[in-house]
Amino acid sequence: MAINKSVKLNLLENSQSFLVEAVDKAIGAEDEVRHWQFAILNLVQSLELSLKLILKNIHHLFIYENIDNPKNTVSVTKTIERLSNPKIGNISFTENEKKGMKSAIKLRNQITHSEFELSVDHAQAQFFKVFSLIATVQRRHFDIQVEDILSVEAIESLVVIEKSKKILISNALQRVEDEGIEDHLLWTCPNCLSDTFVVHDEIDTCYVCTYTESVKQCPHCQELCFEEELESIHNSLDIDYCEGQAIIYNSYGYDDLMACSECATRIAQEIEERRAHEEMDEQEYYHWLSEAYK
Ligand SMILES: [Zn+2]
Ligand SMILES: [Zn+2]
Structure with missing residues (x-):
């Protein structure tokens, strides 16, 4: 008889134990940014598992990247996409929740993949944002309160940290x-x-x-x-790189290459449309030429 050695992972228990670990790191962190870093990593992991569980409860195949070949589970970004999809999860996350999840995931990726500077203030603020998101998810979707997961002492310590921030804010x-x-x-x-x-x-x-x-x-x-937040629009222009130098062939009248993100999107679209038009004009011209010389 074959012995099943695999441990069946319980997503809910797993997400909760990451939460406990995250809070533990946060409580002892104080001004030590390295501890905050691990608090954030555990916390985002907990959020990711909670979201995947909602997806799994809809259908167990939904947590796989490819449902025809259920091997790899979906990324957290894809999880949120599926949950928001009216045909799958039909969850309407608020703009604030979406923004909070996006910036938390970005921060997790920065911590794990790149060199960057994390400040205690930033880590702390992100921590409380994600923490309240997880609390909401656990309450709304699994009917579990934070006090069912964390000890009274842990909750009290968190309140103390948050209170000191509130004092700074009211002073400001x-x-x-x-x-x-x-x-x-x-x-x-x-x-x-x-x-x-x-x-x-x-x-x-x-x-x-x-x-x-x-x-x-x-x-x-x-x-x-x-x-x-200003970004360069140079990728939208007709540009060539020669021996490390960028040569702009057509700037479409945009002399200032820096733009806010809304303008950058608008300008990129506008240039795209103008290019399509010019291409069409050119085609018409060659058509006219070939007709004229027939
Ligand atoms: Zn500030
Ligand atoms: Zn602008």
Whole structure:
């Protein structure tokens, strides 16, 4: 008789144990960024497993990349796609949830694949965002409360960490009020994710975590945005590379190559359409030529 040596993985238990591990790392982390790093990794893993379980509960084949050949399980991004698909999961994640999941996955990939700088403030803010997402998923889809998974002590410690952040935020908002800064001049800080990044008077600093980043005007729509968010549109132009130098054949009238992401998308589309038109004109011209010389 063949002995089945494989352990049947229980996705729910697995996702919960990653959550416990993540919280454990976070509680002991304090200002140690390396601990926060592992807290985030465990947390995103827990989120991924929770999402896969919802998919599996709809049909066990849905967690496979290829349902005709169920070998590899789907990526987390594909999982979210399938869950959002009205014909499969039909879950309408809010914009906030979608954004939260996307940035958490991006952060996990950065931690595991590339060289980058993680700040404690950023890790902490991301941690609480993903944590509340997991809590929502567990409650909504499995009818499980956070207190069923975590110990009372663990929850209390988390509350303490979050409270200290709240004090910093309320202090910052008081300063904003004292300085008479209007709401529209407060942006979400890319570092600590609280809405306390002041763009007033070129201050360009977060009043909670002191993160600074230059804010620039997009040359095409004149909207303000973080300098890091401006992207180059050079890939949309007719360009050739020769001995390490880029030669632009046609810039389609765009002299300033930096654009905000909305303008970059719009410009890329516009150039694409103009190219298609020019190609059509050319074809018509050759057609006319061949007709004329018949
Ligand atoms: Zn900040
Ligand atoms: Zn723009």
